[in-house]
Amino acid sequence: MVKVVELRGVKKSFSKFQALNGVSFTVNKGEVVGFIGPNGAGKSTTIRTLLGILKRDEGEAKIFNMDVWKDSIEIHKRISYVPGDVSLWGSLTGGEIIDLFMELHGGGDKKKRDYLIKRFELDPKKKAKSYSKGNRQKVGLIAALSVDSDLYIFDEPTSGLDPLMEAVFQDEVEKIKVAGKSILLSSHILSEVERLADRVVIIRKGEIVESGTLDELRHLTRTTITLETEQNVNEIAHIEGVHDFKQIDPRQAIFSIDVDYFNAVLTAATRLGVKKLESIPPSLEDLFMRHYEN
Structure with a gap:
């Protein structure tokens, strides 16, 4: 370079x-x-x-x-x-x-x-x-x-x-x-x-x-997950690294997750039967606000 x-x-x-x-x-x-x-x-x-x-x-x-x-x-x-x-x-x-x-x-x-x-x-x-x-x-x-x-x-x-x-x-x-x-x-x-x-x-x-x-910095902020499962999704809320858990109905939830704990969530979601999973990576604004708010 x-x-x-x-x-x-x-x-x-x-x-x-x-x-x-x-x-x-x-x-x-x-x-x-x-x-x-x-x-x-x-x-x-x-x-x-x-x-x-x-x-x-x-x-x-x-x-x-x-x-x-x-x-x-x-x-x-x-x-x-x-x-x-x-x-x-x-x-x-x-x-x-x-x-x-x-x-x-x-x-x-x-x-x-x-x-x-x-x-x-x-x-x-x-x-x-x-x-x-x-x-x-x-x-x-x-x-x-x-x-x-x-x-x-x-x-x-x-x-x-x-x-x-x-x-x-x-x-x-x-x-x-x-x-x-x-x-x-x-x-x-x-x-x-x-x-x-x-x-x-x-x-x-x-x-x-x-x-x-941006890819290198995304690990510093949390990814937003929308999850729908065949069984009750509530147990996902108790996994380490999961934050801001909001249960829409017994089988659907939106939450954020620290990237290091992504596999744990996927394992639990698979056991519950995944019907839909959407992942939205953190934006530059998320990263900026993390420092600005601190």
Whole structure:
């Protein structure tokens, strides 16, 4: 695996407040990494450190094997970035701003720009000062996606967009993922991360609390089971690892189970005569809330 982004033990404090405390993770070539956490967890501070906007206090932070602080100018030639609140020049039109961003980056694909303007349903002739927050985000997204970058960094990119436009964004991200590009996606929309990300990194209070693929992390939360048996299903409630047991009628129940005790439930269910068994794996939201609630 070629490491495009690499952070090792990164620390950053503002006066007495420790914003980042030993943050470490990687983004590999052709990989989408979902970067999630509650507000104030350190997501934007991490991203601003990667962009060379903030200087870290300790640790290593590299993009394309170059130091994000010392080599930021070279790094920026190969990345696209969209913040959660895009600021624009009010006297320019959306189209003029997109072209300016593309020119600053070093060109871009005008056919793709026109295609994206149509897909995101943006009126490029309007002055930016008349744009809503959602339309400002569209300008940033169109400009970022119209240039050929090796790394795309999105920090709450769909903030202000309606669900239809969120779906358009997700489609376009999947296309650049197929093209072998690397993506760091920070988003509060967990279903978006769950759909797009190869790996997930969860940050809380400036520290990485979980990291891995969704399949690797699912063992940390419980699977929901719907079970119907030929005999009374009540005895399942007394098996170790079974939680939140709700008996619908004598032969049907819904409950959650720790993955390590799945075989015990299957053995007991088989003895009772299984008529229906549905298993729903834990979602990213379940995993996120587990840390958020704690």
